[in-house]
Amino acid sequence: MKNFEECFSDIQTDMISICLEYVENRANKVYLYASCEGDIISSNFFYNINHKYVKKHKLNDAIHLGEEGYDVSTERxxxxxxxxxxxxxxxxxxCEECDREMPTELKLIYDVISGELQAEYKYELVYLKDAVKTANTIANEWFEELKQKGL
Structure with a gap:
């Protein structure tokens, strides 16, 4: 029987795997944002492709001449x-079954080349305490921050 950490890790791996499938494993890095506050679950994901930071619907902005395009359909x-x-x-x-605190926010960065996963968690309210921000606002701010820092 797997322990809490192994199960938690397996779920995170699944999250990154679906993002890799979406990008056909053609990315330098995968960035995944997920939040769970109250009854609201939200997520977003974006990439570094050919050293350009791109949101999921803009993948084709990062391809080089002659590279096959991505299917970025809304359905996908x-x-x-x-x-x-x-x-x-x-x-x-x-978390409920194992009597553990549920993170309100997960930020995952997967380096495709090295296979390294970085994870950052928050446990306090992030956007429910701020009437102006939404989970999507927070994800977009993170995207811009990473883009500026070049991480």
Whole structure:
């Protein structure tokens, strides 16, 4: 039987795997944002491709001449988001079953070349305490921050 950490890690791996599938494993890095505050589950993902930071619907802005384009259809984007959100629900259930605190925010960075995963978690309210921001606002701010820092 797997322990909490192994189960938690498996779910995160699934989240990154679906993002890699979406980008056909053609990215330098995968960035995944997920949040769970109250009854609201939200997620977003973006990439570093050919050393350019791109959101999920702008993947083709990063390809070089002659490279095959990506399928960035709205349907595919929603399929990935749906899977990620279901994974967040699995994490929530796992935390409840194991009497662990549920993170309100997960930021995952997967380096495709090295295979290294960095994870950052928050446990306090992030956007429900701020009437101006939404989970999407926070994800977009993170995207801009990473882009500026070149991480």
């Amino acid at each position: 984007q929603f399929e990935v988001l749906d899977i990620i959100n279901k994974d967040v629900e699995k994490i929530k259930k796992l």
